Amino acid sequence: MDRILILGGGVGGTLTANLLARKLRRRIDRGEVEVAVVDATGAHVYQPGFMYIAMGGERAEKLEKRERALLDDRVRLFIGTVDRVDEAAKTVHIVGGAALPYDHLVLATGARILPEAIEHFPTEAHHFYTADAALKLRKALDAFTGGRIVIGIASMPYKCPPAPLEVAFLIEAELRERGLRDKTEMHYASSIGRAFTIESVSEMATPILEEKGIELHTFFNVETIDPERKVVQSLEGEELAYDLLILVPPHKGQQFLMDSGLAPAPGGWLPTDRFTLRVGGRPNVYALGDATDLPLSKAGSTAHFEAPVVVEAIAAAVEGRAPSGKHATYEGNVMCFFEIGDGKGTLLRFDYDHPPVPPKPNALWHLGKIVFNKTYFHTVPKGRV
Numbered sequence: 112m113d114r115i116l117i118l119g120g121g122v123g124g125t126l127t128a129n130l131l132a133r134k135l136r137r138r139i140d141r142g143e144v145e146v147a148v149v150d151a152t153g154a155h156v157y158q159p160g161f162m163y164i165a166m167g168g169e170r171a172e173k174l175e176k177r178e179r180a181l182l183d184d185r186v187r188l189f190i191g192t193v194d195r196v197d198e199a200a201k202t203v204h205i206v207g208g209a210a211l212p213y214d215h216l217v218l219a220t221g222a223r224i225l226p227e228a229i230e231h232f233p234t235e236a237h238h239f240y241t242a243d244a245a246l247k248l249r250k251a252l253d254a255f256t257g258g259r260i261v262i263g264i265a266s267m268p269y270k271c272p273p274a275p276l277e278v279a280f281l282i283e284a285e286l287r288e289r290g291l292r293d294k295t296e297m298h299y300a301s302s303i304g305r306a307f308t309i310e311s312v313s314e315m316a317t318p319i320l321e322e323k324g325i326e327l328h329t330f331f332n333v334e335t336i337d338p339e340r341k342v343v344q345s346l347e348g349e350e351l352a353y354d355l356l357i358l359v360p361p362h363k364g365q366q367f368l369m370d371s372g373l374a375p376a377p378g379g380w381l382p383t384d385r386f387t388l389r390v391g392g393r394p395n396v397y398a399l400g401d402a403t404d405l406p407l408s409k410a411g412s413t414a415h416f417e418a419p420v421v422v423e424a425i426a427a428a429v430e431g432r433a434p435s436g437k438h439a440t441y442e443g444n445v446m447c448f449f450e451i452g453d454g455k456g457t458l459l460r461f462d463y464d465h466p467p468v469p470p471k472p473n474a475l476w477h478l479g480k481i482v483f484n485k486t487y488f489h490t491v492p493k494g495r496v
């Protein structure tokens with residue numbers, strides 16, 4: 112019996128499980144292979160929807176489905192929090208005592224957000240990286256009547272690199288509609304030397320920031336927030352005063368990965384081979400999605416393109432052959448819609464060798480994102496696109 116254990120029931124873990132169930136169906140039915148997922152909550156959450164809660168067009172309950180309902184019947188589901196991986200014993204320990212053995216291990220436990228890592232962040236700064244925080248931001252925007260808005264990134268890396276720019280563009284459009292734009296100064300703080308990590312996207316976004324009158328501050332890595340003076344200070348020594356502060360919180364990998372010796376501190380990102388997705392040269396441990404240290408967008412779409420590669424590698428190992436075909440290696444494929452505001456969007460599509468060439472923003476790409484959001488639970492986790 113080959114036991115395949117997948118940790119994490121988010122985009123990457125669920126899709127990997129369902130594709131494995133399809134590819135190894137006969138072996139599973141004959142009892143030669145077992146595919147199991149461990150997830151802390153048993154609920155699958157569509158996180159890109161959080162941004163739309165903040166923008167007023169989405170509700171939290173629409174963004175969550177039971178993990179069991181998304182998994183193929185051939186996949187077992189254990190609901191519990193992973194405490195530790197014992198590589199010597201090839202066993203995963205769950206908080207509360209259960210121990211699950213594995214032959215092939217897939218690490219898809221995503222990223223943690225740590226607003227509390229910056230003093231005064233939880234009380235002073237808004238964000239949209241949980242449903243609750245996004246709703247709180249919506250209420251703050253509803254109450255906003257003018258002043259200085261600062262939107263920025265606490266530190267790198269973080270989930271969905273375009274998200275803070277998208278939020279800046281969407282809020283700017285909303286303020287114009289509400290007649291508040293003349294009463295509002297908008298500032299965008301980027302932690303690197305340009306508006307976006309990828310140069311071609313930065314070249315697209317910078318003139319849009321200028322056109323919309325949003326002032327760009329580069330090399331701004333948040334160090335402290337002073338609630339008395341209402342200023343946010345950067346490691347580089349700049350200060351920005353705010354009336355409404357919106358910051359992407361600091362991110363890390365999961366603590367148990369560091370405790371188990373799989374990921375180095377302090378970041379906790381898994382050292383992942385960019386082509387095979389194997390972790391630290393191990394022959395039977397794979398990572399995908401936000402948990403990796405790959406220099407790529409932490410995006411659902413990254414996990415979406417990585418999953419078939421992990422599946423092909425494990426199927427090949429089970430069948431005693433080398434990985435083959437178009438999913439033999441991961442080529443760094445990512446595809447993300449990017450909201451520009453005023454009902455327009457663009458598309459970032461790239462891989463390791465081809466940077467994105469974003470098309471001129473139009474209504475089609477905005478609609479593409481909306482349709483994708485509405486159909487997500489029927490398509491991506493089930494491996495239908």
Ligand SMILES: Cc1cc2nc3c(=O)[nH]c(=O)nc-3n(C[C@H](O)[C@H](O)[C@H](O)COP(=O)(O)OP(=O)(O)OC[C@H]3O[C@@H](n4cnc5c(N)ncnc54)[C@H](O)[C@@H]3O)c2cc1C
Nearest residue numbers: 119121122123151158159193220221271400401410411412
């Ligand atoms: C506001 C926002 C907007 C976004 N917009 C986009 C977008 O437009 N396009 C895009 O492609 N991506 C977007 N993303 C990013 C996308 O949601 C993530 O990249 C994606 O969810 C990563 O998938 P994953 O499987 O790696 O991790 P996740 O989907 O986060 O799943 C991780 C799973 O692991 C489980 N887990 C964690 N620790 C443990 C443990 N110890 N034991 C057991 N289970 C555990 C969790 O419960 C969770 O179910 C956005 C994210 C946010 C927050």
